[in-house]
Amino acid sequence: ELSKWRPEVIELWEKCSVPETINKETFQKSFIRHVNTTLARSIYNVDNFSAYQATAHAVRDRLIQRWNETQQIHTERDQKRVYYLSLEFLLGRSLDNALLNLGLKDSFGEGVKELGFKMEDILDQEVDAALGNGGLGRLAACYMDSLATLCYPAWGYGVRYTYGIFQQKIVDGYQDEFPDYWLNFDNPWELPRVDIVVDVQFGGHVNKITEGDKVRHEWIGGETVQAVAYDVPIPGYGVKNCINIRLWNSKPRRKFDFGKFNAGEYDQAVQEQMKAEFLTAVLYPNDNHMVGKELRLKQQYFWVAASLHDIVRRFKKSQRDWNEFPDQVAIQLNDTHPALAIVELQRILVDEERLDWDAAWDIVTHTFAFTNHTVLPEAMEKWPVPMISQLLPRHIQIIFDLNLFFLQRVEKFAPGDRDFLARLSIIEESTPQYVRMAHLAIVGSHRVNGVAKLHSKLIKETIFKDFVKYYGPDKFENKTNGITPRRWLHQANPKLSELITETLGHKDWLKDLTLLKKLEESVHDKEFRRRWMAVKHSNKVRLAEYIRDVVDVDVNPNALFDVQVKRIHEYKRQFMNILGVIHRYNTIKSMSPEQMRDVVPRVVIFGGKAAPGYYIAKLVIKLINSVASVVNKDSTIQDLLKVIFIPDYNVSVAEIIIPASDISQHISTAGTEASGTSNMKFVLNCGLILGTVDGANIEIHEEIGDDNIFMFGHLAEQVDDLRYAHRYRDVPMDPHLDAVIKDIESGSFGEARIFAPLINTLTFGKDYYLISDDFGSYLDAQKLVDEAYKKEKDWVKKSILCTANMGQFSSDRAIKEYAESIWGIIPVKV
Numbered sequence: 001e002l003s004k005w006r007p008e009v010i011e012l013w014e015k016c017s018v019p020e021t022i023n024k025e026t027f028q029k030s031f032i033r034h035v036n037t038t039l040a041r042s043i044y045n046v047d048n049f050s051a052y053q054a055t056a057h058a059v060r061d062r063l064i065q066r067w068n069e070t071q072q073i074h075t076e077r078d079q080k081r082v083y084y085l086s087l088e089f090l091l092g093r094s095l096d097n098a099l100l101n102l103g104l105k106d107s108f109g110e111g112v113k114e115l116g117f118k119m120e121d122i123l124d125q126e127v128d129a130a131l132g133n134g135g136l137g138r139l140a141a142c143y144m145d146s147l148a149t150l151c152y153p154a155w156g157y158g159v160r161y162t163y164g165i166f167q168q169k170i171v172d173g174y175q176d177e178f179p180d181y182w183l184n185f186d187n188p189w190e191l192p193r194v195d196i197v198v199d200v201q202f203g204g205h206v207n208k209i210t211e212g213d214k215v216r217h218e219w220i221g222g223e224t225v226q227a228v229a230y231d232v233p234i235p236g237y238g239v240k241n242c243i244n245i246r247l248w249n250s251k252p253r254r255k256f257d258f259g260k261f262n263a264g265e266y267d268q269a270v271q272e273q274m275k276a277e278f279l280t281a282v283l284y285p286n287d288n289h290m291v292g293k294e295l296r297l298k299q300q301y302f303w304v305a306a307s308l309h310d311i312v313r314r315f316k317k318s319q320r321d322w323n324e325f326p327d328q329v330a331i332q333l334n335d336t337h338p339a340l341a342i343v344e345l346q347r348i349l350v351d352e353e354r355l356d357w358d359a360a361w362d363i364v365t366h367t368f369a370f371t372n373h374t375v376l377p378e379a380m381e382k383w384p385v386p387m388i389s390q391l392l393p394r395h396i397q398i399i400f401d402l403n404l405f406f407l408q409r410v411e412k413f414a415p416g417d418r419d420f421l422a423r424l425s426i427i428e429e430s431t432p433q434y435v436r437m438a439h440l441a442i443v444g445s446h447r448v449n450g451v452a453k454l455h456s457k458l459i460k461e462t463i464f465k466d467f468v469k470y471y472g473p474d475k476f477e478n479k480t481n482g483i484t485p486r487r488w489l490h491q492a493n494p495k496l497s498e499l500i501t502e503t504l505g506h507k508d509w510l511k512d513l514t515l516l517k518k519l520e521e522s523v524h525d526k527e528f529r530r531r532w533m534a535v536k537h538s539n540k541v542r543l544a545e546y547i548r549d550v551v552d553v554d555v556n557p558n559a560l561f562d563v564q565v566k567r568i569h570e571y572k573r574q575f576m577n578i579l580g581v582i583h584r585y586n587t588i589k590s591m592s593p594e595q596m597r598d599v600v601p602r603v604v605i606f607g608g609k610a611a612p613g614y615y616i617a618k619l620v621i622k623l624i625n626s627v628a629s630v631v632n633k634d635s636t637i638q639d640l641l642k643v644i645f646i647p648d649y650n651v652s653v654a655e656i657i658i659p660a661s662d663i664s665q666h667i668s669t670a671g672t673e674a675s676g677t678s679n680m681k682f683v684l685n686c687g688l689i690l691g692t693v694d695g696a697n698i699e700i701h702e703e704i705g706d707d708n709i710f711m712f713g714h715l716a717e718q719v720d721d722l723r724y725a726h727r728y729r730d731v732p733m734d735p736h737l738d739a740v741i742k743d744i745e746s747g748s749f750g751e752a753r754i755f756a757p758l759i760n761t762l763t764f765g766k767d768y769y770l771i772s773d774d775f776g777s778y779l780d781a782q783k784l785v786d787e788a789y790k791k792e793k794d795w796v797k798k799s800i801l802c803t804a805n806m807g808q809f810s811s812d813r814a815i816k817e818y819a820e821s822i823w824g825i826i827p828v829k830v
């Protein structure tokens with residue numbers, strides 16, 4: 001394609017495209033140029049925020065160069081690519097991460113200092129990109145970091161929400177939600193691609209056209225919304241590769257309804273335009289819970305259609321045969337949200353590319369793979385058939401056809417077993433009928449995976465049991481989640497990172513986390529232990545300052561910091577934690593001054609958002625704050641206990657909290673937390689954990705050993721029987737729990753009637769999450785924590801061994817496993 005240019009032109013381009021050397025001086029030039037031109041400011045009015053913008057733009061210039069080179073080489077090599085489709089990418093802040101991954105932190109830091117700024121102040125100006133709810137969205141972000149670092153040819157596809165996850169404020173102890181208008185001031189981390197626009201169709205009808213002995217379908221009419229691409233560059237660590245997340249934004253088609261306009265209905269014509277923009281306005285704020293809003297379904301199709309159009313266009317450029325599609329393209333479905341992509345690809349191949357049905361289906365099923373992230377029934381996506389029919393009339397036909405052919409095969413496998421057929425069917429035969437998205441995702445994929453060993457076993461034994469019978473076990477795999485050590489240690493905990501690098505004598509551990517194992521040799525080194533402790537202490541001081549700033553409570557950095565930060569959900573049992581806190585409070589209150597001297601002072605820290613419609617979860621927040629306001633004021637307990645609820649927990653708040661924890665709690669009812677990823681972050685940052693036998697806790701336990709973790713509670717295989725007992729028998733309540741409940745009911749923490757619905761979940765609600773069954777062993781485990789913390793030397797050793805044995809939980813390991821056993825892709829290094 002260069003042939004259209006004269007050689008002199010090409011030469012000039014090459015001469016002018018030589019990348020600038022990057023050092024302090026060139027950075028400063030670039031900084032000032034951006035202040036002057038991009039921001040139209042000058043030395044007279046440059047504040048911290050404009051300094052942030054200028055620095056971000058200077059970094060962005062370098063990112064774009066790398067991004068271009070990466071795209072160019074990936075196009076040239078034309079290797080198989082993976083496309084990661086995720087409705088959530090919880091990226092957090094980008095500046096610090098980009099500086100570290102590009103190796104520019106020191107030189108740029110010096111550079112801004114000489115210009116009269118502090119790097120910390122500049123970094124603090126950035127707002128989080130919070131396009132996700134919790135673990136699922138943050139996992140996608142960690143995976144993009146690893147894909148870039150390992151040089152895989154990969155793209156992410158998502159939605160550019162105008163409003164990310166809501167901001168949480170605490171008013172009178174209750175959660176209040178405020179819109180997160182994160183794009184308020186320009187976003188330097190995205191590149192608007194006004195040239196990349198895809199038409200997405202909704203509604204209309206389908207014509208059946210017979211041509212000779214062939215039938216084809218034509219989907220026409222309805223409304224069209226345009227998808228505009230915004231590209232977010234993701235730099236790898238210590239490599240030149242920089243990959244792309246393409247986020248789609250909806251906008252109306254340029255064509256304006258002049259008919260209506262001329263008829264005097266100007267406002268209505270404008271309203272229709274605005275409706276199109278509204279499509280990508282807001283992220284649905286539910287974690288592990290499905291809410292069947294039509295707009296959400298529209299978002300899903302909008303994003304899937306635009307992404308597939310893009311993927312197919314890229315494939316067609318190489319002019320290969322369609323059979324080669326699965327050799328060039330792997331598509332990973334992050335949960336069932338993008339499951340319509342399966343139907344859309346089949347539609348493109350059959351209706352537009354005129355492939356025959358079976359050939360098309362063969363391509364589809366070799367292209368897709370599907371990750372499940374939960375077994376909770378309320379999270380399983382299903383959409384009413386009438387809703388899909390209205391929005392996507394051709395897709396619903398395809399879904400019914402796919403289901404018919406699928407069930408015909410199942411019928412051959414299990415002749416006459418109608419129940420089996422009904423259980424496997426993509427369609428739930430209720431009134432109205434529903435499309436079960438997980439079934440669609442399984443039938444349309446060549447691999448299905450869970451996200452931790454126990455979870456992957458449970459999906460095979462419970463929700464997908466019948467599919468295992470039909471397909472055999474090999475279609476189902478485990479890919480234990482991972483986290484990126486770049487953000488979650490190097491960036492969030494710079495002092496620990498430095499100490500590790502100095503001790504090991506290299507930085508290679510950031511790309512091969514198993515190298516941390518060598519830290520084990522230093523546990524007997526007294527000076528090393530002292531420094532290890534000093535790092536933890538300074539991180540606790542940093543968190544204590546943050547707590548003073550946001551909730552105006554003083555906490556003692558020498559106390560044991562006990563943390564539970566994650567979405568508020570009944571299955572995660574923050575309720576059990578706060579009930580335990582009340583027990584602790586009452587125990588301390590009943591002590592003599594003598595006895596008190598033996599108590600380990602504790603700061604119990606909570607953080608997390610509740611879905612705005614989740615009443616019980618919101619009451620848990622209220623209870624935590626009510627307990628906090630009583631306990632924190634009570635001078636009779638001599639600062640032995642403080643309770644803190646940190647508002648608006650998000651990625652950048654997590655970066656302050658996680659490095660400061662002594663113990664963190666991951667205490668879901670066994671079998672309910674698919675994996676958890678914050679458990680990995682805490683242990684990597686040398687915090688011990690108190691956990692149930694659930695999710696990735698189990699594998700962390702295997703790696704770090706019995707002595708360095710506190711595990712308690714019933715096992716997943718006991719849960720059914722325990723629930724049965726609550727349902728049909730009179731199970732006596734744990735006496736300590738009973739006392740705590742009576743205390744709440746007596747009004748010790750404010751009006752008792754407020755908390756009645758919460759307490760009812762334990763009684764009338766049959767204690768579905770088994771708090772009373774685990775409460776005794778929970779309190780016992782907490783006692784062991786206190787005892788262990790008193791033995792300082794042993795505690796530090798445990799802490800070191802935690803970090804040293806986390807090699808397995810890098811997202812690099814996880815991504816390599818996906819690449820090798822599911823996607824079949826190889827690295828292409830720039």
Ligand code: 8GP
Nearest residue numbers: 135136288373374379674675676677
């Ligand atoms: C979460 C799981 O709850 C968490 O254990 C896991 O670490 C994380 O995914 C990443 O794998 N699951 C979800 O957020 C989830 O299933 N969300 C809804 C779409 C169902």
